Amino acid sequence: MRKTPLYDHHAALGAKFTNFGGWSMPVQYTNIIEEHLATRNIVGLFDICHMGQIEVKGHQGFSFLQQIMSRNLEGQKPGQIKLCVMTNEEGGILDDLTVYKLEDELYMLVTNASTRQKDFEWLINKSRELGFDQLQIKDIGDETGKLDIQGPKAQKVLQRLLADDLTSLRFYRAIRTTIQNMPVILSRSGYTGEDGFEIYSPANKTGELWDLILKTGADEGIKPVGLGARDTLRLEAGMMLYGHEMDETITPFEVVYDWLVDLKKDFIGCAALRRQKEDGIPRKLVGFEMIDRGIARADYKIWKDGRDAGIVTSGTFSPSLHKAIGMAFVPLEYSQEQTEMDIEIRGGKFKAKITSLPFYKRKK
Amino acid sequence: MYQPNPEDRKYSKDHEWAVDNKDGTVTMGISDYAQEQLTDIVFVELPDIGRQVAQFEQLAVVESVKSVSDIYAPVSGTVIDVNKALEDQPELVNQDAFGEGWIVKLQMVDPSELDTLMDAAAYDDYLERDGD
Known part of the structure; x- marks a missing residue:
């Protein structure tokens, strides 16, 4: 089973571990209810290093992703994130993922843990089939660490570590900045239904960042939060989990993701989804x-x-x-x-x- | 760290305890070690009064936020009482596993079955050795 760079940090905190998509992940540190309520009422810190990141680089990036994702990415500005689904020819959901537009010709796709390899292979194969030969598609998941800080005090705690003014960072927007000389990508987003941030950092520095945030938020009562509470938090917030609410046999319309589908453009799976739109779900x-x-x-x-x-x-x-x-x-x-x-x-x-x-x- | 295992009762390998009430009945529950493993207990499914169970047969269900666990009868018998308080306060099992968090009272069929269970010292050893 794979371990994130933070495995030893979790073990030292007395975490119980579980297998999640082939990763040994902390399910809880103390108990799920405590960690859940800490996130709702104060602030929680999550190790999300198991999720995947894929870089799509080059001037063909936009045209390529327009054919891959069911959502229309036109108008997405650098620094903006879009939640997307990637469908197969039958309109089934291969993954739900967030698409970060970092620069005009640089995207970062954030995938689920269980789908990261499959997504990468799909993107590589489709870029070849569709003739996008000027693209660089790179799996940067292993070199990238990801921490989520979520809860009403998330901004207050994180602000202490940043020169940038977080109040001006809007929902589903990302910036590139530094935390104590460490380069990070930081977005206001998450998977809990609370205000909060997702932070991408070099994998070999993520342990330092984890300790630093826990120390910085200690006076506010920050808690490390495991996947057990992550699941109850997302479920209360009505957010879906790939492998439960979505898989390759389920279409975006069936999970009420209509807003992520633009049938006016062409993309992989559009014909099947147009048919379903006619026939009904x-x-x-x-x-x-x-x-x-x-x-x-x-x-x-x-x-x-x-x-x-x-x-x-x-x-x-x-x-x-x-x-x-x-x-x-x-x-x-x-x-x-x-x-x-x-x-x-x-x-x-x-x-x-x-x-x-x-x-x-x-x-x- | 879990509470010491009281010496006034017997223990099963599945982490149930049984107190001999000396009137042909036993009161049973789960050990403090077990509740600590389960953590946040949010639901207890109690058996119907009058149900007959064999020793080590499934008797009740305890659910935490994340998991569903079967609870087994430490001895054979008939269910004569259940801890109704657990319907609204399942967390009593977390708070006081050996007392207020009791689960079922059984009329025993064969009191000698109690001898097949571990005493507190043997259960301590069991937890030390391979209790997981």
Whole structure:
């Protein structure tokens, strides 16, 4: 199993580890609820070094990515980030990723951990097939470390380490700067539903940065946060996880990612998605909460009027809302909010109802 | 670090404890070591009163935020009481695994089954050796 550059730091903090996409990652340091609430109420620091980064360099970058991503990237300015999905010929989601435009001819793609190799190979192969021979596509994941600092005090803590004024950095914008002479890319973005930042640094310096941020935020009560709380935080915020809500057989329309698809332009998978737009989607991703006492988990079956009616993709106990919540695929006809359904838990049927997403929205 | 294992009860390899109530019944729960491994317990599924279970058969379910764990009967018997407080306060298992966090009371079938379980000293050794 692969380890991030911070493995020893986690072990020293007493972390419990789990296998996530082939990586040995900290699932929790103390407990998930504490780490979750620290992020919601104060600030948390996350090791995200397992995620991938791919550099796309050259004057053909924009035209290439326009054919790869379903979203229209026209108008993206340097310093702007766009959430995108990459689809196959059938319109299935290969990955959801963020596209950083760093310069006119330099992009950084941030991929999921489990898909980074597949994404890289896809990009290389497609650039050849489509004749983009002037492009440099480079996997910079191993040399790049990534830390997320998230929570209402994230800006206050990070500002202490920066000359730049963070208040002027808008949501989904990135800057290149330095932290104690260390070159970093820093964006206001994240995966928790809180204000916060993602910081990319040289992998061999990420351990130093980790210690520095924890020390700098100690008086505010910063906590290291594991993947356990990362999962409950993203689920409350209605954010999807590749491998759960998305895979290569699921289209962007089925997960309500319509806003990431521009059918007016041509891209890989556009024909299939145009057809689906005409025909309609068979199933839809929804949020639900349990009515009966019980916690639904990923892969549990859903029943409606005694008939098979879908499957849970993610489910947990929500530490902020004190109830069992989740996301699921249901047939389109059952996807209305407030629709009641049964979820099978250990052979018994438990009532749940469809709710709007997100479950949690921070106060601005 | 987990609480010392009280000497007034017996322990299973699956980290359940059982106290002999000396009236043909036992009260059972999970050890402090077990709750510490599970951490943030958010749900306990209790068995129905009257259910009959064999020794080491699945009896209850404890869920943390991330995990679902089966709890097994330390001895054979009939469920005569369950800790209803856990329905609204599952965290009692975290806070007081050997006391307020008890889970089920069983009417024993064969009290000699208690002899097949470990005493506190043996359980201490077990945790030391390979308790994971």
